[in-house]
Amino acid sequence: MDPDVLRRLHDILGPAGVVADPDLLRGYLSDWRGAYQGTAAVVARPADTGQVAEILGLCHRRGVAVVPQGGNTGLCGGAVPDRSGTQLVLSTNRLRRIRGVDRADQTITVEAGVVLQTVQEAADAAGLLFPLSLGAEGSCTIGGNLATNAGGTAVVRYGTMRELTLGVEVVLPDGRIWNGLRGLRKDNTGYDLKQLFIGSEGTLGVITAAVLALHPAIRSRATAWVALSDPQAAVDLIEIVRATAGSRLSGFELMSAQSVEFVLRHVSGTRDPFGSAHPWFALLELSDPMADAPLAQTLETVLGEAFERELLRDAVVADGSTQVAALWALREGISEAQNHEGPSLKHDITVPISVIPAFVAATDDALRATMPGIRIVTYGHVGDGNLHYNLSKPPGTDDEVFRSRAAELARVVYDSTAGFAGSISAEHGLGQSKREVIADYKPAVELDLMRGIKQLFDPAGLMNPGKVLPEG
């Protein structure tokens, strides 16, 4: 990096704002899983929006590419620099002020580097709920959640990050600040620009703060674990639950037997609630802001109807918080458990809910035809049509042999997804890992418009180059 640019960075940020020590740099140059690796001479750590604006202005004048980075917990390499060593990593980890909580408005205004869990806790302290919830919540940041339009388990009830965002503050690639921090529920005064930045993975500018919507705190909860013969039973069950319980449904997770088997094998302290084999499982959660809402009763009504319609093989309603935690552990342990079985090839897709049964059957068949003995770890958020279609090697296969076929296996999953009118990235984004493959699945006119928008916002192509948009 040009020594004059380095000097200017030091002038703007001071010693605490520039990381150049190779030992400290390391954590910024690869993602948390170590799946992507890049290099950079320095990391800039601005402490406020003004400093972000100065840095982007400088980089714009000097032609330096910028890679925004939050908690670095992404799964597609969207926050990792390339290997050229010429890119500047801009970490948001000093932008961590909570600017305000408003109980009447049910809003919280936070800076990009605030950790998701911190926002959840601040909402809780105000007697409210910030419902976004996902595995990485202890380290991922709001900026990253916005950049990837994060999802998670509560989307079925509260929507994705997009639906939870009322306003954003953004520094544009040329260093101008757009203050779009409106805390309004309705605002129809032209194009809704915040929507472009949400989900753009740092390619159009740097989101520095946001006004987020809060919800009433939850005071009652009920959880059930059910065994199912097939995914169709899950689709039918969710229809019954919704018709009866409406928006009380705050979680509906589906898991294949293979997924649960891995958890029981590798995660200590987990145990099978039924003790006999079943092909599929689902975890249902109802919740209500009303204290003492009769949710267990509602759940029993729903499950009773489902038994009558022969949708369930077995069911248990959790009794007390220990049992609730034990059931969620079966769901939340899948990702970790799968790591004990060799490399995990992860695919995060959505299809319309109604086609899940046909999609799963077709995709499983195609995968088994491609690689006999492959172990398919299917689980996900059925209420959103979102399945994590993860793969483990056939027993006895060499790790590297399995990994070498990753692209081929991904194609099988993506082709099937596209055949069922789905999306090849439900909640993980495109980053660097899916930026080329998306070109085969998106209409040409849509890619054209995306490229036009990129060109409009970032004509010099300095914001997170090599991410999201396919070459050409």
Add this chain to the structure above:
Amino acid sequence: MDPDVLRRLHDILGPAGVVADPDLLRGYLSDWRGAYQGTAAVVARPADTGQVAEILGLCHRRGVAVVPQGGNTGLCGGAVPDRSGTQLVLSTNRLRRIRGVDRADQTITVEAGVVLQTVQEAADAAGLLFPLSLGAEGSCTIGGNLATNAGGTAVVRYGTMRELTLGVEVVLPDGRIWNGLRGLRKDNTGYDLKQLFIGSEGTLGVITAAVLALHPAIRSRATAWVALSDPQAAVDLIEIVRATAGSRLSGFELMSAQSVEFVLRHVSGTRDPFGSAHPWFALLELSDPMADAPLAQTLETVLGEAFERELLRDAVVADGSTQVAALWALREGISEAQNHEGPSLKHDITVPISVIPAFVAATDDALRATMPGIRIVTYGHVGDGNLHYNLSKPPGTDDEVFRSRAAELARVVYDSTAGFAGSISAEHGLGQSKREVIADYKPAVELDLMRGIKQLFDPAGLMNPGKVLPEG
């Protein structure tokens, strides 16, 4: 209009697709209130997306400006052509197919010209709910609802049209079709382009169809009418309702005494539920998909707490559907009632909920200082911070004298709104009436980006010119 273009339009659309008879044309050339008036040689009425594409392609090649029009019920003149006679009105009133309803997905796919009420009825027939609800629902169209990101009374629970839209099909200004009709709840594969078209009032292309989200049908409902001392009581009350009833709250309408007084005076069959004067009123509605949900009991709990905290002057919970209808009539009659008192100057604004009390006090003061005796008809959707700040002349003032001061009075309302970090158009859009004034309230960088997007999508400026974007 160039006779060759006219001939081509006839070729594309056939006789049923071109309106040139002056008697039939008239209804397309002004809005339903008659507040805006334009001219056009013909109206094109395409019957499918392919025809829309052919028309836009033709207009693109020939430099003909196009004004898309749905039910023509807008309040800002967004669907009315200018007076040049050179613009082509493109009516969606033959795009009225319901392409499909999916119960498991809870989606409906409809064309732009389908009337909102028809969508509500189709959802109902499938045992589901399409929750968008507004005064014009019997004649406004889904295309118009999308183009203006329509709101209404149920936004507090279900969000605006934007939150109810999963995918769109759009014909771009050059005639290319973008098929973004995905029925997915999660899809993070690049910029979310549909968000640009929603709320763009026909300036970026023509939305021809959409996949909309449905919700569980409502089987229980409870309604209350309360008297309040001031808007602060409403803000405190909504906080109590939300904390207890959560998303059961599906309506919270605030009305000034002046608003209700006009209704009682002019709308036959209405009656005052209390019989004594109060300064403010609110209408609360709870609803639930569960049959026999104890909502009246919940409402009584909430109102009991509000009485204890001395927030209420009086309250009544409706007993039976006749009483519910009578209460809603008091709210829904305001617009019509106000017409009996001379011209209505309408302003549709939002502020953060928490500042409503201070905003109303300051705005009322400023209006009365500008025009002593002015009658302020304030009502709206408090849960969204959305107030219709409508004005009637002081008794005895001449209509034209009052109308001549419309711009000045609007400035008073808008300056006050901006001072409280609000929006000068909550749910009506900008159309032609607010396109210039918005330039004084939006950050320059935001207007810049809006103009850049307009230029990108419509470089020749042929899509609904003279709307949304300020000159310059």
